[in-house]
Amino acid sequence: MLFELDGVVASRGERVVLAGLDGAIAEGATCIVGPSGAGKSTLLRLLNRLADPDAGAISYRGRDLQVLDVLQLRREVALVPQLPALVEGSVADNVRYGALLAGRDADVGRLLRLAGLGESFAERTAARLSVGEQQRVMLARALALEPSVLLLDEPTSALDHETTLAVEATLTELRGELEISLVFVTHDLLQPRRLGDRVLALRDGRLVAEGAARP
């Protein structure tokens, strides 16, 4: 199992967001759906330890998250946040950022192609790109970590329909090419059918349904 969740409780401020969540996330592509405030984004943050649960345990491929080296975990389980948050400088600076921290360089051209951007983007100023392009830079930047799991927080929420389909096509290609597992949060109820193997539905911080994404 990719992730196993055992009685996970998490809060933000005074509000309990995950109220004793039990469940499992398998290898492959898993889509997490649910209304706003259901705890979807919070769950993603717990999976790469941007935050820790107040109670309960999470394991990753059979090992407790708490015993793993946190920096190593974040490189292996890479999160692409919902809102673009780029570092200052060029697109190439962004793509290289995490790789350089890990002590290696990144093949910027290849990563940009994987993320569905041309190599010509490398020298452009990241802050001047459109939201859709920035989202793809964030994807390339995460891929530069050579992760084995990608956590995507509403990767297409800011995109129009056409760009959404293009990003989805990119993600599908990535799965084939890199054998990466995907865990993604979405509001788009049709997206699991197009992208996911399995769906988990959250409501009020609890798992309320799970099943195959396609009939």
Added chain:
Amino acid sequence: MHVSLGQVAATLALVAVAVGVSLWQHADLERDIAVATVRSLVQLTAIGYVIKGIFASDSLLFVAVLLAAMVTFGALTARRRAARVPGAFWPLLAALAFAAATTLGLVVALGVFKANARYLVPVGGMVIGNAMTAAAVALNRLGDEVVDSAAAIEARLALGATSAQAIRPVIRRSLRSGMIPLIDSTKTTGLIFFPGTMVGMLLAGAAPIDAVRLQLILLYTLLGSVSLGALTAVLLAYRNFFTAAHQLRELPA
């Protein structure tokens, strides 16, 4: 040079002008002006007698106690400006103590000033006061910046950055905020304003070139203390925003 109480009392006329302006324009500052006038009179008179006693004893122990008290009050005062930084008092205390000890140690070691009360007390006061302002401004900026750039900091953490790496741009900007005011006023000194020491020496009858040289010594000393104060405060305080697992702590709304 002897200054009589009568001379001090005469300048209350200017305070009356300030009160008059406030009343006329309904600025509602009369109370504040009165409090400021009384506090400055009481505080400065009290510290005057303390310094008189310390000068008379010429005991380095008393000097150290006075400077330690200034560092503590400085840290307490600066903490109010750094309200968004959790646990700001200890970083500020350490920063002011380090800035004061290092700066005073250096100027004494370089033979600029003698290690006695007459030099250490006034120079120490200026060093601590300026380091306090710089550290407070730097931490104020740090607190605001962490709140404003929380998403960017977390994005860097998510890419495998340590807390120190993730917050580096914020540290740089906070440090600049703390240091720029003194650098700017050092640039314009003599053109736009006459700094206090020089004015004081000229009033006391010193030769202008001596007054200028002492002012330069103090300005350069303050640049050192301000940089050390702001840097130490920021480098110690940013840690309070993170957990040991390189997680940004939840920020108060």
